[in-house]
Amino acid sequence: MNIFVLSTGRCGSTTFAVASKHITGSLDKVYGNRAFYVHLIREREEVAHSFVKRYNSGIMEAYRKRVFIGLSSHKTSPLEVCRHYYDTVNANIEMFLKDKDSQLTVWLNNAEEGFASFWNQIGAQGDKAAAIREWQHQHNASAPIPPQ
Numbered sequence: 351m352n353i354f355v356l357s358t359g360r361c362g363s364t365t366f367a368v369a370s371k372h373i374t375g376s377l378d379k380v381y382g383n384r385a386f387y388v389h390l391i392r393e394r395e396e397v398a399h400s401f402v403k404r405y406n407s408g409i410m411e412a413y414r415k416r417v418f419i420g421l422s423s424h425k426t427s428p429l430e431v432c433r434h435y436y437d438t439v440n441a442n443i444e445m446f447l448k449d450k451d452s453q454l455t456v457w458l459n460n461a462e463e464g465f466a467s468f469w470n471q472i473g474a475q476g477d478k479a480a481a482i483r484e485w486q487h488q489h490n491a492s493a494p495i496p497p498q
Contacts, residue, residue, distance in 0.1 A: 352385040353472065356446070358439040359409060360400040361392030362458040364490035369465055372481035373474040386472055387450050389443050392458035398432035403492040410435065461485045 357363045366388070401410050405428045413435050418426075426434075447453050454471060456464030462485045469478055 353388065354385060355388045355390055356443045357390040358392075358397055358436050360397045360404075360492070361390050362456075362461055362485075363390055365461070365484055365487070366390055366456075366465070368489050369481040369484035372477045372484070373469075374476040385450075385452065387447055387453040388468060389447060389453065389455045390458070391440065391455060394433065394436050396458075397436050398429055400492050401432040401435065402428050405432070 355363060355366055404410055405414075410432060414431050417438075418431055418434065452471075454464070454468055456468060462482050465485060466478070466482060468474075469481065
């Protein structure tokens, strides 16, 4: 089984990957080439504020310099650029998933329950309790913005 986790980033995708390491077995041999899609999502303002902390590197630097062109990113606040990124990526994910039969939306604020549902829907085997416990730890958290 192919599983694709789609997200803006800054919404638990690293933790989702760490928790998935507790899955054992060979799903591909059992399920073949069918894909299961997970839309991992977090509240807009939380994602935008997290991306502001990483505004000058990674995807946000690329987005504002190469994608946001023509939208006057130099006149737009970093928070507004990050909100625009969030809206654009999530709209694209929703459009992509509109006709997919095997999908699940997992909200970060309810990740333990969402991951348990994911586990059950794909028929995962392994240490489910250990996988769920991973959601009690922050992975890849942004450092606070230093005072200026």
